[in-house]
Amino acid sequence: MRIISVEAEAFMVPLPRYFHGSNYKYTHKKGMFVRAKTDQGIDGFAYLGDDFGLGQSIASAVNEDFSKVLIGRDPSDVKNIWYDMRPLVRDILGDRRVALHAQALADILCWDLHAKAQGCSVVDLLGQQRDHAPIMVIAGYYTPQNSLGDLANETRDLITLGGRGMKLKVGGLSVTEDVERVKTVRDAGGDTFNLAVDANQAWSLDEALHFVNACEGLGLAWVEEPVHWDNDIADLAALRKMTDIPICAGQSEVTVAGVASLIDAKAIDICNLHPGYAGGVTPWLESAELARQNGLKVANTGEPQLSASLMLACGHGMSIEIYHPDRDPIFPKHCPAFDARTDGYIEDTCRTGWGIVPSDV
Structure with a gap:
């Protein structure tokens, strides 16, 4: 061909x-x-x-x-x-x-x-490791009111939509206010609700340490990109030594060598190299194997049209991260094979390729 x-x-x-x-x-x-x-x-x-x-x-x-x-x-x-x-x-x-x-x-x-x-599907081509994976909805964006009541309602709505967890946006308010947001989601979602946070490199090392210390006992699955990019590898490594909450990073790297630097520095527990930022799925797979060899987990950040397959082909993968349809109307439209959700999970129902269906955007 x-x-x-x-x-x-x-x-x-x-x-x-x-x-x-x-x-x-x-x-x-x-x-x-x-x-x-x-x-x-x-x-x-x-x-x-x-x-x-x-x-x-x-x-x-x-x-x-x-x-x-x-x-x-x-x-x-x-x-x-x-x-x-x-x-x-x-x-x-x-x-x-x-x-x-x-x-x-x-x-x-x-x-x-x-x-x-x-x-066959990409999942089958790579070698399927599991037939379903939990859904983590990237949500909890800031609003003008930043109402904790609205955040609690959003959490419950995500569960109704089929979400098994939330990756909550943090870093846009004071650390104290963001901790209250975490507590709100935990209370609304319950103890079994998967809850992670993503700061998008918003904090200094001291602020990140303040946050993770305040969140001990809240059952965070991970904290993602908690520190500024300026000195991120050293600061991530320092933070990781001071908390039991898993540290996730790699999204801002653009090479497998960058991921290797994070791993060598013992800066992460979870690697989330972005296929778009790094030149494709080929380097993503290489970074995933590097993570596996070092006993680390892998995650995705957005791009559910890829992660719905990649997470099912990785035994050491975390959740399949998706967005609310208001935030991403493209995925449910172009990937109907993976839009079906069963009890908080996405299953492998794709038959060929990525399962991406062309249509007018």
Whole structure:
């Protein structure tokens, strides 16, 4: 099978309300969709979110540069294709985020075609380790009122929608106020509700230590990216020595070598390298294996169209992280095989590829 055409496009869908994290705000769901045709009549599909507002540039890079590496190639040669694309990310004066996302789209597309050529899903291609995984909803964004009552209601609503846990946004208020938010979600969700927090690098080491100390006994599954990026590896390692709450990071790394540095520094318990930021699923799988060899867990951050498969193929994976449909209307529309939820879990019902279905955005 050979790829005969590749076409990428950016999309932007307005959200019904804004979503405010510790130091950022989302008003639209932005992303890039890529499609490929092959000489055997098998089509491939992939998409990624666009956190940086670079979708048009990323789509152009796929169409003008990365497609030249793909066309004529057998997509089952996915790892060699990934390495052949690598020179395109090394323009020292270019925006590395654009190149890495473009490489990621091309890589994810090849994995989709590789699985479809075998007549199987990506889960089966990689080797299924479990038939279902718990749902963790990324939620608890800040609102103008920041009402604890509203947060409690949101928690209960997520359970009704099929969520088994929440990754709560923190870092946007004082540490004391954020601790109260954690307590509110714990009370509303109950003792068995999976609860993690994500600070998006909002705190100093002292603030992060204050937070984890105040949250001891609240049953946090992990605290994600708790410290500023300036000195994050050293600060994460220091924080990890001072708390029993698992530390999750890796999202802001763009290479497997960066993940290795976190592991070597004993800075993390859970690795969450982002496939879009790091150039694709191929390096994500390498980082996941590195984590396994070192006794660590892996998590995803968003991109449920990928993690719904990857977490089922990783025995050391955590939850499948998704968003409320108001925050991400694309996943339920394009991934119906994984949108079915049973008692707080997503099951493997995908038949071929990633299970991504093309339609008008």
